[in-house]
Amino acid sequence: MTGFPRERLRVGFVGTGFIAEFHLRAMIGVRNVDVTGVYSRSAANRERICRLAGELGLGPCRSHESLEELVQADDVDAIWILSPNDTRLGVMQVIHGEVTAGRSKVFAVACEKPLARTIGEAREMLRLAEDARLNHGYLENQVFCTPVIRGKEIIWRRAASTTGRPYLARAAEEHSGPHEPWFWQGDRQGGGVLSDMMCHSVEVARHLLTAPDAPRNSLRVKSVNGTVANLKWTRPHYADQLRQRFGNEVDYGNRPSEDFARGNILLEDEEGNELVIEATTSWAYVGAGLRIQLELLGPEYAMEFNSLNTGLKIFMSRAVTGAEGEDLVEKQNAEQGLMPVLDDEAGVYGYTDENRHMVECFRTARRPLENFEDGVAVVEMLMGLYRSAEIGQTVTFPAPELDDYVPLVARPRR
Ligand SMILES: NC(=O)C1=CN([C@@H]2O[C@H](COP(=O)(O)OP(=O)(O)OC[C@H]3O[C@@H](n4cnc5c(N)ncnc54)[C@H](OP(=O)(O)O)[C@@H]3O)[C@@H](O)[C@H]2O)C=CC1
Numbered sequence: 001m002t003g004f005p006r007e008r009l010r011v012g013f014v015g016t017g018f019i020a021e022f023h024l025r026a027m028i029g030v031r032n033v034d035v036t037g038v039y040s041r042s043a044a045n046r047e048r049i050c051r052l053a054g055e056l057g058l059g060p061c062r063s064h065e066s067l068e069e070l071v072q073a074d075d076v077d078a079i080w081i082l083s084p085n086d087t088r089l090g091v092m093q094v095i096h097g098e099v100t101a102g103r104s105k106v107f108a109v110a111c112e113k114p115l116a117r118t119i120g121e122a123r124e125m126l127r128l129a130e131d132a133r134l135n136h137g138y139l140e141n142q143v144f145c146t147p148v149i150r151g152k153e154i155i156w157r158r159a160a161s162t163t164g165r166p167y168l169a170r171a172a173e174e175h176s177g178p179h180e181p182w183f184w185q186g187d188r189q190g191g192g193v194l195s196d197m198m199c200h201s202v203e204v205a206r207h208l209l210t211a212p213d214a215p216r217n218s219l220r221v222k223s224v225n226g227t228v229a230n231l232k233w234t235r236p237h238y239a240d241q242l243r244q245r246f247g248n249e250v251d252y253g254n255r256p257s258e259d260f261a262r263g264n265i266l267l268e269d270e271e272g273n274e275l276v277i278e279a280t281t282s283w284a285y286v287g288a289g290l291r292i293q294l295e296l297l298g299p300e301y302a303m304e305f306n307s308l309n310t311g312l313k314i315f316m317s318r319a320v321t322g323a324e325g326e327d328l329v330e331k332q333n334a335e336q337g338l339m340p341v342l343d344d345e346a347g348v349y350g351y352t353d354e355n356r357h358m359v360e361c362f363r364t365a366r367r368p369l370e371n372f373e374d375g376v377a378v379v380e381m382l383m384g385l386y387r388s389a390e391i392g393q394t395v396t397f398p399a400p401e402l403d404d405y406v407p408l409v410a411r412p413r414r
């Protein structure tokens with residue numbers, strides 16, 4: 001490739017919501033990057049992101065009235081796709097169309113999790129990126145969590161090298177429910193909590209089990225077994241609460257997606273050793289806030305992490321009153337009592353190192369550690385888990401019947 005390395009990477013955001021703001025704030029910890037453009041449908045949202053980019057010293061950032069205009073901009077090298085799951089493919093088709101027609105200088109694209117709602121969509125995302133000769137990154141932040149980077153490095157260097165590889169990874173992510181209505185609509189989002197959050201758990205677990213510097217496909221999925229359930233939000237009181245908060249479009253009484261999921265994945269390494277991933281995700285967990293729990297176990301060692309066991313805790317008595325917020329921890333459920341506080345949320349959740357990695361890979365024309373191929377592999381595992389839950393049986397891989405599979409809760413409404 002010519003023209004690489006670039007001195008700086010100029011990024012354009014598609015999407016101006018919750019995750020766009022997280023990425024923007026995380027970019028403060030990234031070198032050689034500017035956020036120069038943004039597109040989403042509302043001008044007010046775009047202005048907010050441009051203003052924040054300016055305040056953070058990451059701009060100047062220009063607001064674009066159409067996706068085409070953003071992709072054609074002379075000062076945009078790479079696009080970060082940060083819009084809802086049902087917009088992914090449309091956004092990627094526009095990027096592909098503009099680049100292949102020679103109207104855009106964009107040479108890289110990064111996309112939030114999950115890469116797509118089905119295997120068909122995910123493979124098309126990969127095909128479009130490769131056909132347009134774009135470098136591509138899959139934004140799975142948990143792989144870049146600071147405790148994951150440090151824990152994996154120590155386990156493999158000290159313990160696995162002397163006593164044998166890790167064989168069991170447990171990953172759980174739980175909170176009290178998503179912040180926007182589209183997450184709760186199975187057809188728009190692609191499913192319920194299994195597609196929304198188990199995408200993180202299976203990939204961070206697969207990453208922890210993969211030897212450093214070995215390709216992710218050095219581990220082969222042999223079979224998957226999943227369970228889904230509705231624990232909380234289908235109860236009439238809570239279904240009403242959802243309707244009051246989000247309007248009639250979220251009808252959990254009649255059209256729920258799952259709020260709990262469990263997945264067991266059996267894998268094999270290149271020497272034929274069996275490995276296991278145990279994943280649990282839920283939107284029915286009411287603790288202080290979002291909780292990520294990770295474990296990596298091997299013959300003579302164990303690693304564990306719990307995102308709510310923070311070093312920093314703040315106690316507030318019942319005399320301390322004030323508005324509800326998310327200023328202590330993501331998806332916070334209380335403002336009083338002994339509360340855990342993540343002093344660097346963007347770092348611990350992985351956004352800072354994830355963005356640093358993507359920017360450096362794109363700037364220097366290297367393939368990111370997490371790319372669209374990994375995004376496809378994640379969707380394959382998720383679809384296997386959904387089908388296993390639907391038929392009540394373990395699904396053996398390879399599973400060609402999953403190619404056009406759509407989870408029960410994501411099938412179009414009649
Ligand atoms: N890694 C992680 O932990 C997290 C990842 N995510 C992922 O990020 C993505 C976005 O989620 P989140 O930010 O929480 O969602 P939000 O609903 O908060 O924001 C979505 C944004 O997309 C914009 N948007 C909607 N439709 C379009 C469109 N057709 N074209 C361009 N922009 C559009 C909206 O702005 P407007 O109305 O102005 O168009 C809004 O700014 C999802 O894929 C989600 O899975 C989300 C949270 C955490």
Ligand SMILES: O=C1CO[C@H](CO)[C@@H](O)[C@@H]1O
Nearest residue numbers: 177178179183196197200
């Ligand atoms: O990890 C996460 C936290 O919650 C969000 C809403 O459910 C998810 O989309 C996200 O992936």
